[in-house]
Amino acid sequence: KDLCYKQKGTDFIFRLGIGQHSHLHWVDTTRELLTVVRFDEPGWQWSGSFLPDDLGDTQVKMRNYASGALNIIRVEVQNADAIRDEQITGNTMGNSRTIVILLSDDDTGFVPNRIDNFSNETLRI
Numbered sequence: 001k002d003l004c005y006k007q008k009g010t011d012f013i014f015r016l017g018i019g020q021h022s023h024l025h026w027v028d029t030t031r032e033l034l035t036v037v038r039f040d041e042p043g044w045q046w047s048g049s050f051l052p053d054d055l056g057d058t059q060v061k062m063r064n065y066a067s068g069a070l071n072i073i074r075v076e077v078q079n080a081d082a083i084r085d086e087q088i089t090g091n092t093m094g095n096s097r098t099i100v101i102l103l104s105d106d107d108t109g110f111v112p113n114r115i116d117n118f119s120n121e122t123l124r125i
Helices: none
Strands: 003-007 014-016 035-039 056-063 070-079 099-105
Antiparallel strands (some): 003 014, 056 070
């Protein structure tokens, strides 16, 4: 699906088509450097935010207020030098300092920060 992304807390939206890649743009450097995404279709709300320079995997949730649909999206932040793709980094020498953010559907149904209370006690977190 086509995506939209933006810096959290700003109104300037960037569109990203299927299979395309783009650079992140910080509209307001006084705000947190967090990114949010949504599908470029009616009814989709902005996802939870993620740090685009924090290497590793995380998951964000997107909801469609019109249809009630819920999608969990896996966000993989990688050092592009490990990928060695000249189309992405512009070189294959391993010194680009480029970060690649890959977004994909997460069909596992499990969110890693989920807390289940199976005790007989009330917990506050």
